[in-house]
Amino acid sequence: MPTVKNATALEKLSSPESLEALRKDIQARSRQTKITVTMCGGTGCCASRAQDVMDALRTEIKKNRLEYDVRVRITGCHGFCEQGPLMIIDPGNVFYCRLKPEHAADIVSRTLAGGEVIEDLLYTDPVTGRKARTESAIPFYRAQDRQLLSLNKLVDPLSIEDYIGAGGYAALAKALSGMSPAAVLEQVKKSGLRGRGGGGYPTAKKWAECAAAPGEEKFVICNADEGDPGAYMDRCLLEGNPHLVLEGMALGALAIGAQHGYIYVRNEYPLAVRHARAAVESARAAGLLGGNILGSEFSFDVDIARGGGAFVCGESTALIASLEGKVGEPRPKDVHTVVQGLWDKPTTLNNVETWANVPSIITNGGAWFASKGTKGSKGTKIFALTGRVKNTGLVEVPMGTSLRTIVFDIGGGAPEGREIKAVQTGGPSGGCLPLSMFDMPVDFDALREAGSMVGSGGIVVMDDKTCMVDVAKYFLTFLRDESCGKCSTCRLGIDRMLEIVTDITEGRGRLEQIDLLMDLAGTVAAASLCGLGKTAPNPVISTLKYFEDEYRAHILEQRCPAGVCRSLIEYSIDAHACTGCGTCARACPHGAISGGKKQPHVLDASLCQKCGICISSCKFGAILVA
Amino acid sequence: MKKIVTLTIDGAATRAPKGTTVLDAAIEYGICIPHLCHIPNMTDIGACRLCIVENIVDGRSRITTSCTLDVQEGMVIRTNTERIRHLRRNIAELLVAQAPNSRAVQDMAVRCGVKEVRYPFRNDDCILCGRCVRICSDMWQARAIGFIGRGAERRVGFPFGDRPAYCKECNSCVDTCPMTIAPCEGSMKPGEAHLCGGCESQLSMASGAQEAMCVMCRLGEGFKCSRYGWQ
Numbered sequence: 001m002p003t004v005k006n007a008t009a010l011e012k013l014s015s016p017e018s019l020e021a022l023r024k025d026i027q028a029r030s031r032q033t034k035i036t037v038t039m040c041g042g043t044g045c046c047a048s049r050a051q052d053v054m055d056a057l058r059t060e061i062k063k064n065r066l067e068y069d070v071r072v073r074i075t076g077c078h079g080f081c082e083q084g085p086l087m088i089i090d091p092g093n094v095f096y097c098r099l100k101p102e103h104a105a106d107i108v109s110r111t112l113a114g115g116e117v118i119e120d121l122l123y124t125d126p127v128t129g130r131k132a133r134t135e136s137a138i139p140f141y142r143a144q145d146r147q148l149l150s151l152n153k154l155v156d157p158l159s160i161e162d163y164i165g166a167g168g169y170a171a172l173a174k175a176l177s178g179m180s181p182a183a184v185l186e187q188v189k190k191s192g193l194r195g196r197g198g199g200g201y202p203t204a205k206k207w208a209e210c211a212a213a214p215g216e217e218k219f220v221i222c223n224a225d226e227g228d229p230g231a232y233m234d235r236c237l238l239e240g241n242p243h244l245v246l247e248g249m250a251l252g253a254l255a256i257g258a259q260h261g262y263i264y265v266r267n268e269y270p271l272a273v274r275h276a277r278a279a280v281e282s283a284r285a286a287g288l289l290g291g292n293i294l295g296s297e298f299s300f301d302v303d304i305a306r307g308g309g310a311f312v313c314g315e316s317t318a319l320i321a322s323l324e325g326k327v328g329e330p331r332p333k334d335v336h337t338v339v340q341g342l343w344d345k346p347t348t349l350n351n352v353e354t355w356a357n358v359p360s361i362i363t364n365g366g367a368w369f370a371s372k373g374t375k376g377s378k379g380t381k382i383f384a385l386t387g388r389v390k391n392t393g394l395v396e397v398p399m400g401t402s403l404r405t406i407v408f409d410i411g412g413g414a415p416e417g418r419e420i421k422a423v424q425t426g427g428p429s430g431g432c433l434p435l436s437m438f439d440m441p442v443d444f445d446a447l448r449e450a451g452s453m454v455g456s457g458g459i460v461v462m463d464d465k466t467c468m469v470d471v472a473k474y475f476l477t478f479l480r481d482e483s484c485g486k487c488s489t490c491r492l493g494i495d496r497m498l499e500i501v502t503d504i505t506e507g508r509g510r511l512e513q514i515d516l517l518m519d520l521a522g523t524v525a526a527a528s529l530c531g532l533g534k535t536a537p538n539p540v541i542s543t544l545k546y547f548e549d550e551y552r553a554h555i556l557e558q559r560c561p562a563g564v565c566r567s568l569i570e571y572s573i574d575a576h577a578c579t580g581c582g583t584c585a586r587a588c589p590h591g592a593i594s595g596g597k598k599q600p601h602v603l604d605a606s607l608c609q610k611c612g613i614c615i616s617s618c619k620f621g622a623i624l625v626a
Numbered sequence: 627m628k629k630i631v632t633l634t635i636d637g638a639a640t641r642a643p644k645g646t647t648v649l650d651a652a653i654e655y656g657i658c659i660p661h662l663c664h665i666p667n668m669t670d671i672g673a674c675r676l677c678i679v680e681n682i683v684d685g686r687s688r689i690t691t692s693c694t695l696d697v698q699e700g701m702v703i704r705t706n707t708e709r710i711r712h713l714r715r716n717i718a719e720l721l722v723a724q725a726p727n728s729r730a731v732q733d734m735a736v737r738c739g740v741k742e743v744r745y746p747f748r749n750d751d752c753i754l755c756g757r758c759v760r761i762c763s764d765m766w767q768a769r770a771i772g773f774i775g776r777g778a779e780r781r782v783g784f785p786f787g788d789r790p791a792y793c794k795e796c797n798s799c800v801d802t803c804p805m806t807i808a809p810c811e812g813s814m815k816p817g818e819a820h821l822c823g824g825c826e827s828q829l830s831m832a833s834g835a836q837e838a839m840c841v842m843c844r845l846g847e848g849f850k851c852s853r854y855g856w857q
Contacts, residue, residue, distance in 0.1 A: 310776065327773070332672055332694040334681075485773075485780030488753065489675050492720040495778050496745050516744050523716040526689050526709075527675050 012287035015295040016173035019164070026165040034069040035112055038153050040086040042077025042236060043271060044393075049101070050085035056104035064108050073162070076152040076240015076275075079394035080140055083123060088153060093134045096121040126390065126412065143409045145372070146396045147380045148356050152240035157275040160282040163243040169288055171362035172247050175254055176296045179362075184255040185211065188358065190366025192378035197223055197314075197351030198426065198455045199531070200377070200444035206348055210338040211256045213346035218258040220249050221342065221349040223319060224265035224272065227311040228427025229478065231458035233382040234352035236394055238265060238272040241356070242279035246289065246302060248355030251362055253300045256348055261300065264319050266307040276304050311482035315530050316341075316349045318484065329484045330530035351456070353382060373399035377443035381454065387424075387461035390415050395459075400441040407438065407461055418463040422546070426455025428475045428482075429535030431542025432468060451542045453535070467564035468547040469554055473501045475539040483532060490533030493524035497540055506567040509555035518544060563625035566610045570626055575600040577622035587617040633701035648692040648703055649677050659705045660714060660738055662721070662731070662804065663755035664693045668764040673756050675717050676738070680704040689713070715739040724750050730804035751805050754780055758799035768792050771799060 013019050030036075039045075039054055054074065061070055078086050083097035087107070094117055096107070103121060110116045122131040123138050132138045154166045163169070175184050189204035210218060222245055226234040238245055249261045263280075265272050280302050283289040291299045305323055312318045313328040320342050322328035341347025357379060361369045370378045377399035383406060385395050390412030397406060403423060407413070414420045424432045425442075431452030433440070440446050444454050462471065476498040485491040497520055500513050521537030521544075528534050544551060553559050560568040573584075573593070580598040592608040595601030603614075603623075615623045628643040635652050642651035647670065652659050661677035664670055670693035680687040681695060682702040692705070704710065715738050722735035723745040731753060735743075756773070759782060763769045770793035774783045784790060 312776075332690060334690060334695050481777050483777040485754065485775070485777045486671065487673055487675055488721060489717055491754070491777065491780065492724060496720060496723075499745070519716065523713050523720075527678050527713050527717060529672055529675075529691075 012285070013294055014287065016177045019169060019173050019294060022161075023164050023167075023170075026161050030165055033071045035066075036071045036073060036090040037112070038073045038075055038088040038090070040076075040078045040084060040153075041074040042081070042084075042152075042239060043232070044077060044081030045084035045086060046271075048084040048098075050099075052101040053085050053087075053099045053104060056101040057107065060104045060108035061112070064113055066108065066112055070112055073156050075155060076157050077149075077236040077394060078153050079146070079149050079236070079396070080138075080391070081393040082391050088135070092117070093136075095123060095133065095135050095138070097123050140391045140393070140395075140410055140412070143405060144396050145380050145398050147360060148237065148241075148244070148353070149382060149394060149396045151244060152236070155241050155243075157240055157242055158278050160243060160279070160286055160288075163241070167363070168243055168359075169247055171359035172250050172254075172288065173294060175251055175362055176294050176298060181211065181255045181257060184251060184362060187361055187366040188255065191357075191361045191369035192366075192373075193354065193357055193361065193369065194377060194444060195351060196353035196357070196381065196457070198429070198453065200448075200454060203350065203354055206338055206350070207252060207255050209336070210258075210346045210348040213339045215346050217260075217345050218253075218256055219342045219345055219347040220253045220256065220258045220261040221319070221323070221347060222249055222261065222263040222352055222355050223314060223316070223349055224263055224269070224276075224352045225307045225314040225319060226266065226269075226352070226456060227314050227482070228456050228458045230386040230460050231384045231427055231456045233384055233394055233457055235269050235272055237352050237356050237382075238263075239269070239275050242272075242276045243283065244356045244359060245276075245352055246279055246283055248358035249302060250289070250293070250300050251358045252348060252350065252355065254298055256346075258348070259299060259301070261302040262305050262323060262342075263302060264305050264307055264313075264323060266309065266313075268309060273304065273306060280304060310484070311478075312484045312530070312532050315532055317530065319349065320347065329486045330532070332529060353457075374441055374443045374446075376445045377454075381442075381457055383442075383457045383459045385411050385459050385461070387459075388414050388418060388420065388463040388466065389461040397442075399443045402439050402441055403433065403459075404438040406442065406459065411461065414461070414463045418465065420461060420463050421466060422462045422468065424452075424460040424462065424471065424539070425458065426453040426538075427458045428478050429453065429532065429538055430455045430458070431538045432462070432471060432546060433542070434546045437546075451545055452538065465562055465564070467505075467560050467562035468543045468550045469501060469505050469560075470562075470564045472539045472543045473498065473505055476501060476536075479532065479536045483536070487529040487533060489524050490528045490530075490536060493520055493528070493533070494536050496520060497524070497537065501540070504551060504554045505560070505565040507554070507558050509551075511552075511555055514544065514548070514551055514555070569610060570605055571603055571608050571610060571614070572605075572624045572626065573601050573603050574622045574624050577620050579620055579622075581619075583617050583619070584614040584623065587613050589613065631697050631699040631701075633697050633699070633703060635703045636705055642697045644697065646697055648679060648681075648695045648697055648701070651697050652692065652703075652705060657705060659692055660718075660734065661693060662734060662753075663757060665757055665761065665802065668760050670694050671756055671760070673754060674721065676714060676721075676734070678710060678713060678717070680707055680710055711739065719743055719745070721753050723747055725753050725805060727751065728753075728805045752782065753804070754782070755804065756782075757802045757804070758782060761798045761802045762793075766794070766796060766798060768794065768796075770794075 061067055085099045087096040089111055110118055124131055135141045155162045185207055193203040194200045195203055224234050224238050253261055263276050289301050307313050310328045313322045315330050316337050318328045318330040337347050339346055373379050380396050380398050382394055382396045386392050395410050422432045422434050433450055433452055447453050480494045480498055483490045483494055500517050503509050521540050525534055525537045550561055553561050558568055563569050578600040585593040590607050590609050592604045593601050630641050631644050632641050635657050640655045649659055659677045663674040672691040672694040677692045678689050679692045681690055718735040718738035719740045722731050723743050725731050726747045759771055762771050770790050771782055774781055
């Protein structure tokens with residue numbers, strides 16, 4: 001079987017030349033493989049039963065005696081999670097989606113053995129109705145610029161050889177054979193890379209400050225404590241291509257002069273923890289981590305630390321406290337972590353995506369990276385597109401791409417013919433932007449000016465069935481639960497804002513509360529200890545700024561325009577549209593609907609709990625919400 | 627010999643040994659910054675946020691708590707600007723709404739300019755300032771109480787709920803607590819949104835403080851500071 005050897009059997013590489021030789025060897029061997037089936041084994045696809053498909057596929061391959069010709073590669077996330085489980089068959093790059101275990105027999109006998117493309121399994125463009133044979137023919141992929149994500153489908157995350165075969169560790173070899181730490185830093189500076197975790201702090205500036213900080217012992221940390229609702233790009237990178245992150249960290253350590261690194265990954269990402277651990281072990285075995293990497297003077301090692309499930313530990317100082325074994329609470333950042341971080345030693349902490357961008361900057365040069373993006377924000381950024389949009393998934397586009405492109409061209413607009421009203425960017429600390437601002441380029445500065453932020457890159461799309469006051473309430477609830485509670489403004493301020501917003505959604509709102517809300521939001525933003533508190537009022541401020549009419553409708557007219565806030569809505573049945581089929585009456589768990597056969601039904605408002613089950617059961621749109 | 631740095635607080639050039647906090651340096655010079663969670667010679671955690679100041683760095687003002695900010699050469703600090711007073715009033719309002727029956731917190735709120743509380747009162751009787759936790763850990767090295775839970779669930783308690791043997795019942799935590807004064811009998815009743823500020827709060831820890839000391843610096847001691855004089 002001409003597939004890769006077990007990673008642990010890899011010999012220790014002693015020089016950049018031996019790495020190159022190994023790469024040539026791996027590439028030559030992979031050319032001998034007749035057919036490669038790449039299956040997405042990311043969390044999204046696994047949730048759609050990708051594991052069952054894989055098992056069925058393997059059984060079928062064995063049954064057809066194809067195991068010597070076919071290599072099945074289980075990779076990380078491909079991004080198009082909406083259509084999962086996904087499969088790509090090479091040669092031909094045939095792209096199958098929405099697979100089920102029962103498709104396995106057909107795929108093996110017709111496509112793998114016969115070379116035939118099964119039309120039914122191809123992606124159908126919902127607009128044109130045309131079938132797409134390959135990824136590049138799908139609008140979702142076509143509009144993207146997948147610098148980081150495209151590597152995912154080439155690499156089995158558990159195989160270091162796959163990564164080396166795809167050009168991995170070439171940047172580290174390049175840096176170790178002749179580049180000084182200052183030269184590495186210079187390339188990163190030239191690239192204009194800014195932190196992808198949310199703040200957008202220039203990476204080179206952070207590294208330079210850390211390199212200049214006094215002290216022999218320094219640390220690098222990879223922040224993989226991703227906790228924003230709806231954001232999963234870090235998870236996807238660490239699960240799908242952990243060596244890319246490791247290589248980036250090694251390059252950073254070289255530039256800064258650090259000897260040790262940590263990957264702080266949340267324990268709720270079991271696959272990411274497993275893959276990162278395996279990657280560290282295999283990189284150590286290959287001599288790409290540890291003492292005297294590739295025969296050079298440079299030594300660097302990485303440990304994996306698991307987070308305990310606190311959102312606030314994504315904040316750098318809280319993360320460091322947690323790493324040290326203390327309670328994960330932030331401390332004031334008057335002295336930066338680049339001077340006094342982990343165990344009071346200079347520490348550079350970057351996000352997974354930031355580290356993952358570094359290898360390609362060193363390989364291709366900083367100028368190449370800087371050629372993409374806008375004036376202030378360079379390169380590409382991965383966004384997690386979720387919410388009321390047809391194509392949910394991971395989207396990688398150059399900085400400066402408009403929201404319209406992301407939501408409508410890539411995302412395909414709202415499902416069921418609804419109207420998109422707003423997007424929420426940047427997770428719970430971000431803000432909501434209305435449709436009128438969709439032509440704005442998405443970059444660090446433009447979003448901040450508009451009252452939102454890039455954050456970690458979550459984009460939640462909202463349609464006309466979303467109540468913006470309810471959105472503010474949702475994020476405030478999240479933040480109240482996730483605030484560490486150390487400082488009074490964040491703990492009490494968020495709680496009080498939530499109290500006011502709850503009053504408004506339940507019909508007890510008063511007009512002067514809008515001013516109080518703004519006043520309080522300003523106080524929490526200005527006086528809180530850490531980034532969580534400082535950005536916590538953003539959902540309130542931005543919804544008040546762009547959707548004040550909805551707040552006013554709740555307060556003055558006791559009306560929820562989107563029909564979401566339960567205290568302010570009433571359900572009723574449209575007697576003209578109702579056919580008397582009785583489906584809703586059977587579906588209602590509270591027995592609030594009654595009526596004779598083929599007679600218009602009646603809804604008893606005193607029994608109705610406004611759960612919405614009747615709406616989803618009615619085929620005729622006869623349930624009215626007012 | 628400690629290195630001395632020069633900094634400007636509210637326009638006054640002041641000198642302080644390196645390693646002291648801006649709050650301590652200001653108090654030393656008689657510049658009063660309201661504070662609640664700070665206890666002299668103990669670790670500051672910046673919990674109450676009342677001692678916020680503007681730290682002017684490169685022409686940009688950054689708001690931070692002075693109890694956690696160490697003095698640096700050439701620092702420019704403003705403790706009493708319009709913006710700071712406004713924020714401080716809002717913070718005090720949040721605190722007093724949480725514990726309206728504490729005289730110390732009540733008086734502090736009135737000093738910071740709170741006339742009316744815009745939130746419904748909650749009689750939590752704890753504002754999580756952490757004075758008790760720190761006196762237990764820093765002064766007595768006992769660590770018999772600590773913070774439990776996070777966010778709105780955060781509270782002070784014994785490890786695993788039981789009083790440990792290493793709690794010597796020294797009562798320091800009770801002494802230092804701003805809630806341990808007899809509740810106000812006057813105009814301050816739960817549900818009433820007006821503060822009179824007429825009470826003269828007395829903390830047992832602060833009773834030994836010098837006469838001339840400002841109340842903001844010695845929680846509960848007499849209110850003699852001219853800047854924050856009677857409203």
